Amino acid sequence: MTERVLPARAGGEQAVDRVHAVLRAEILDGVRPAGSRLREEEIAEAQGTSRTPVREAIRRLAADGLAVLTPRRGAEVVAWDEEDLDELFDLRVVLEGHAAARAATSGRADTARLYELCDLMEVLRRPAGDPDYAEITRLNLELHREVHRAGGRRVLPELVARVVEAPLVQSTLRRYSTDRLDRSFAQHRDLVAAIEAGDADWARAVMTAHLRAAREVVRAAAALPTPVPTSVATAGPT
Template sequence: MTTVQAKADQRSLPQSIRDQLRDEILRGTLPPGTQLRQENLAERFGASRIPVREALRQLEAEGLVSYQLNRGAVVIAMSTSEICELLDIRAALESYAAKLAVPNMVVADIELMKRILASYDVATTLPEWAECNRQFHLALCAPSNNERLKKMIEEYCLSTTNRYPHLRMSLNTQKEDVQRDHYQIVDACKRRAVNEVVSLLEQHILETKREVLAAARLGQ
């Protein structure tokens, strides 16, 4: 292995650890409240604590992990009200991003969203649904050409709220309902119908909020 390859592998190790832990959090293998001890994770992944610490820092930025006194890194547990507050923020940020993005879209943007939705159609597991959903919403926002806005949506909203609706969706709703919304949004994007895209997107996110509230009310 060359020095360059070794350095590349070293850089990719935190991302590899992060991706595995994120998958387990989304899947529910690591439920809210689980302690993520650096020494245990280092032993598990055959790594030093440095890449583990960086992976946990990235998960913290995504809102999946928090640091607690005397406990270290812990998988976040969010209340219904906290989830709903984030969904309100997400609706506002994504709607604004879409308003900026749609006029800038080209054929390649539309095709990318279609490819993501095609992957979503054949996905069979919760982590796959969550990842396809994340990719779709980021692809929709990308033509806004506002990296700071996109980063806020990705790190502050999408990663945190993404896991809860998809866990609920597997029990109470059909994947087809979510996909229908997505395809309607893409169709409106193709027609450059900015106001329609914004309206559809806002309804799509706030419908998730209504279902989260209903699930909590009905004890589901």
């Protein structure tokens, strides 16, 4: 039987929004790793609220694809296995490649802002020390979101958000060597240049190459075998 969720009152809705934002940020930043429990009582105490808004915030996280709800066990941060990783990146290639191509021809892309995000990430690269992965991750997600919004008014950005905004993004960047990180930043600039030029095929190809590189980093770190390329995985340049 499906549990009926009553709408929250205005004040309660604000509490739900706040708790959801905090938990979402903690998951995306790796503070709450994959498989960790989301304990309502603990979260409520830390956030200074009752368990009701926490429960609703966790439901939202499940809808975002960032948490899983299991009967008699409660909620956990979603964990990805080998099949999940390949499916996730196949979907990203299709959806984000489409978004990049549309962004190049929609006339909605703010290329000045995209170049600014490239600049900010490169500053945080810190050749003399460790990169600021948390801030680079935030800026990287913002760049991708800008492309998604330029590629679609509502449906596409909402659809691709569940695939892209996952803890995997944070762990991917942390696994990059400095050379791979520099290559990723260069691909960002190529992507913006393609969008600025209005070249949909170029934009799609750059995004495809960018995501393939990320997939190989994750696969290598997890010691996963490289599968035989599929029609989706082989789209774009090799």
